[in-house]
Amino acid sequence: MAALLGLACFLFSPVSHAAPATAEGAAGADARIESLIARMTVEEKVGQLSLYGPADTNIPGNPQAAQRNGQQEIDDVRAGRLTGLFNNEGLERKRVLQEVAVRESRLGIPLLYGADVIHGFRTIFPMPLAEAASWEPELAERTARAAAVEASADGFRWTFAPMVDIARDARWGRGIEGAGEDVYLANQFAAARVRGFQGSDLSRADSLLATPKHFAAYGAAEGGLDYAATDISERTLRQVYLPPFRAALDAGALSVMSAFNEISGIPSIANPALLTGVLRDEWKFKGFVVSDYTADEELIAHGYAADGRQAAKQSFLAGTDVSMQSGLYMRYLPELVASGEVPMARLDDAVRRVLWVKQKLGLFDQPLRGLDAAPQARADNPAHIALAREDARRSIVMLKNERAVLPLPKSGRKIALIGPFASGTQDLLGAWSLFPGQSAPVGIDEGLSAALADPGALAVVRGSGIDAPLAGGIEAAVAAARDADVVLLAIGESERMSGEARSRTDIGIPQAQQDLAEAVAATGKPVVVLLSNGRAMALKGAVRNADAILVTWFLGVQTGSAIADVVFGDFNPSGRLPVSFPQASGQVPFYYGQKRTGRPLPDNDQAMAFKTRYVDTTNQALYPFGHGIGYAPVRYDGMELSQDRLPLGGTLRVRATVTNTGQREAEEVVQLYAAERAASVTRPVRELKNFRKVRIEPGASKVVEFALRADDLQFIGRDMKPTVEPGEFDLWVAPSAAGGIRKSFALTRE
Numbered sequence: 001m002a003a004l005l006g007l008a009c010f011l012f013s014p015v016s017h018a019a020p021a022t023a024e025g026a027a028g029a030d031a032r033i034e035s036l037i038a039r040m041t042v043e044e045k046v047g048q049l050s051l052y053g054p055a056d057t058n059i060p061g062n063p064q065a066a067q068r069n070g071q072q073e074i075d076d077v078r079a080g081r082l083t084g085l086f087n088n089e090g091l092e093r094k095r096v097l098q099e100v101a102v103r104e105s106r107l108g109i110p111l112l113y114g115a116d117v118i119h120g121f122r123t124i125f126p127m128p129l130a131e132a133a134s135w136e137p138e139l140a141e142r143t144a145r146a147a148a149v150e151a152s153a154d155g156f157r158w159t160f161a162p163m164v165d166i167a168r169d170a171r172w173g174r175g176i177e178g179a180g181e182d183v184y185l186a187n188q189f190a191a192a193r194v195r196g197f198q199g200s201d202l203s204r205a206d207s208l209l210a211t212p213k214h215f216a217a218y219g220a221a222e223g224g225l226d227y228a229a230t231d232i233s234e235r236t237l238r239q240v241y242l243p244p245f246r247a248a249l250d251a252g253a254l255s256v257m258s259a260f261n262e263i264s265g266i267p268s269i270a271n272p273a274l275l276t277g278v279l280r281d282e283w284k285f286k287g288f289v290v291s292d293y294t295a296d297e298e299l300i301a302h303g304y305a306a307d308g309r310q311a312a313k314q315s316f317l318a319g320t321d322v323s324m325q326s327g328l329y330m331r332y333l334p335e336l337v338a339s340g341e342v343p344m345a346r347l348d349d350a351v352r353r354v355l356w357v358k359q360k361l362g363l364f365d366q367p368l369r370g371l372d373a374a375p376q377a378r379a380d381n382p383a384h385i386a387l388a389r390e391d392a393r394r395s396i397v398m399l400k401n402e403r404a405v406l407p408l409p410k411s412g413r414k415i416a417l418i419g420p421f422a423s424g425t426q427d428l429l430g431a432w433s434l435f436p437g438q439s440a441p442v443g444i445d446e447g448l449s450a451a452l453a454d455p456g457a458l459a460v461v462r463g464s465g466i467d468a469p470l471a472g473g474i475e476a477a478v479a480a481a482r483d484a485d486v487v488l489l490a491i492g493e494s495e496r497m498s499g500e501a502r503s504r505t506d507i508g509i510p511q512a513q514q515d516l517a518e519a520v521a522a523t524g525k526p527v528v529v530l531l532s533n534g535r536a537m538a539l540k541g542a543v544r545n546a547d548a549i550l551v552t553w554f555l556g557v558q559t560g561s562a563i564a565d566v567v568f569g570d571f572n573p574s575g576r577l578p579v580s581f582p583q584a585s586g587q588v589p590f591y592y593g594q595k596r597t598g599r600p601l602p603d604n605d606q607a608m609a610f611k612t613r614y615v616d617t618t619n620q621a622l623y624p625f626g627h628g629i630g631y632a633p634v635r636y637d638g639m640e641l642s643q644d645r646l647p648l649g650g651t652l653r654v655r656a657t658v659t660n661t662g663q664r665e666a667e668e669v670v671q672l673y674a675a676e677r678a679a680s681v682t683r684p685v686r687e688l689k690n691f692r693k694v695r696i697e698p699g700a701s702k703v704v705e706f707a708l709r710a711d712d713l714q715f716i717g718r719d720m721k722p723t724v725e726p727g728e729f730d731l732w733v734a735p736s737a738a739g740g741i742r743k744s745f746a747l748t749r750e
Helices: 002-011 031-039 043-046 070-078 090-103 128-132 137-150 171-175 184-198 234-241 241-250 274-284 308-318 328-338 344-360 382-395 444-451 473-482 509-520 556-567
Strands: 050-052 084-086 112-115 253-257 288-290 397-400 415-418 457-463 484-490 527-532 548-551 634-641 644-645 651-660 668-675 687-696 700-711 727-734 741-748
Touching: 031 344, 043 328, 070 090, 090 253, 090 473, 128 137, 128 171, 128 184, 128 382, 137 184, 137 382, 184 241, 184 473, 184 687, 234 241, 274 308, 288 344, 308 328, 308 344, 344 509, 397 668, 415 473, 444 457, 444 484, 444 556, 457 473, 473 509, 473 644, 484 509, 634 668, 634 727, 634 741, 651 668, 651 687, 651 727, 651 741, 668 700, 687 700, 700 727
Parallel strands: 050 084, 084 112, 253 288, 415 457, 415 484, 484 527, 527 548, 644 741
Antiparallel strands: 397 548, 634 651, 651 700, 668 687, 668 727, 727 741
């Protein structure tokens, strides 16, 4: 009982009104920063904690508190009433405002410009979830670096990315912004993207300050419903949802965005256990916390604050340093400080953190750097376009390829490209493609036509709308299919069906498209599904039974070219799923690393009664996490362990032989999973511990080796601290989270 009471007091304690400890590490004894703080008025201090979108704009349906016109914006900059702006496009206005800040404001503190640079700026790369399907964190680092170069050329020095939320409920639309369901894979991509955005030196002109978000457990919202409550244990929070944030901070991120959701009754933006207890006290985070858009004001709607004054007080004392868009800090913090309800020390700490980060970015020394870039610096970069194509084709996952229908020859066959995404460039980029002047995307029809010896061999028919039939559409599609040798069926989600505020109760193919698929399949022609999606999907009928399925996600500006590369065999698909595809929508939340139950269902007897089972479908994934195939089959065998007992301080070498039994080079993602058979806290059925992406020549074999240490087997123990317990473990070297070859070993104290 004492432990439970301690847990409740720690994680879900109300906001304290006592002054928090001074964050001395944020700026140390930097003389310039301390001199500024000593000279600043309270209003100027609060100004450094107030962030706004550009003046004279509005976002329909989204609160736009404290909307200002252009002159008010200039007046606020001159008076030191804001720290910066976000998503304000164009260099000219940024340059004007920065000149006002450094030359006309009393203290000359520069502005910081931020933006939602989620998967590219001018060159749009695949959505982050798609990119995670590459299982190549180094690739994500390169695309984040390219995005930073382009965004900084437009004056931005701060991005509200990467999103590092674990997403295990495919109904939640924002899973498209992350790396999927697995902690280990998410850790690798979180760190890589931070390194890419920030580069080797944050003060370089082409660096972007990274902001891992949303702190914390935003991806665990009830019902997969955006902005909804999260109710999870502290163990799950620490075991699953916090590690990617720690990985991002360890990689050098110096800002963090709080989440919209609450955890067990305490909204994240006002949760001192998260924002101060975990970030500051445990992790010694030196940067600053920024709220999500008007999240502090939304404490009123949550029923947690009675009014804006209380909302500002709760958010600020909990550890949210910068308020985005609401204007509540500027409105209420001065009087809260004057009344003594907010200690001056807390205000100074927050300002110190913000100024320290601005200094790390080099803004004090060169505030106008990057704001006078020549126009050619913002033109299409051929290297970035080539990178987008590489990224896109490495993100494609081939789920099945029966009768080796793929790859298609480039001549001698008639192809019918059918579906609402068959032509045009709408719905290729995905959510968060915000800024004008972006590179022109390549449509699927365009990419296929360019690759064919005779473009006339390609017939393009929409067949249906995205969620509604077209008059005569199915008839035209069936006619085209009958006249073709093979059908490419471009179906799935539009870009408006995945993303923020785009939760779905049914994660299947919209009915109009399902009807189209059934009619086309009835012709008997081979069907290849090109699946447009921003989440795991529940496939059925003709879509599920297609001869081949390619998960093509939202691939960005080189969509058509990348799909053509894979369809015609110029690139051997090497992507693997970062999320599990369920059998049906009713299975979600669904993920491979589920806990055991006291009545597990034997693998070979789905019909057994009184076991953990559904009565109308199997428990297994339709396509498990990590699954994907290429044009060359591979075989796993010869698994060996360097020893059958691993001391706590030792290293276990795990080896397996992977053989390419095909006629083409294979690129295989070899995955290492582990599970402890019995522990003081119940453990998942298996967990990813490492992976290697290897190339294997036709007919050749490659020995893949992993090093496993005791620390790799850590979990959160009964005392809520990381622990490793001796015991019996199973290991799998596998092509996915289902199956593989297995060995066991014992972890011992000596």
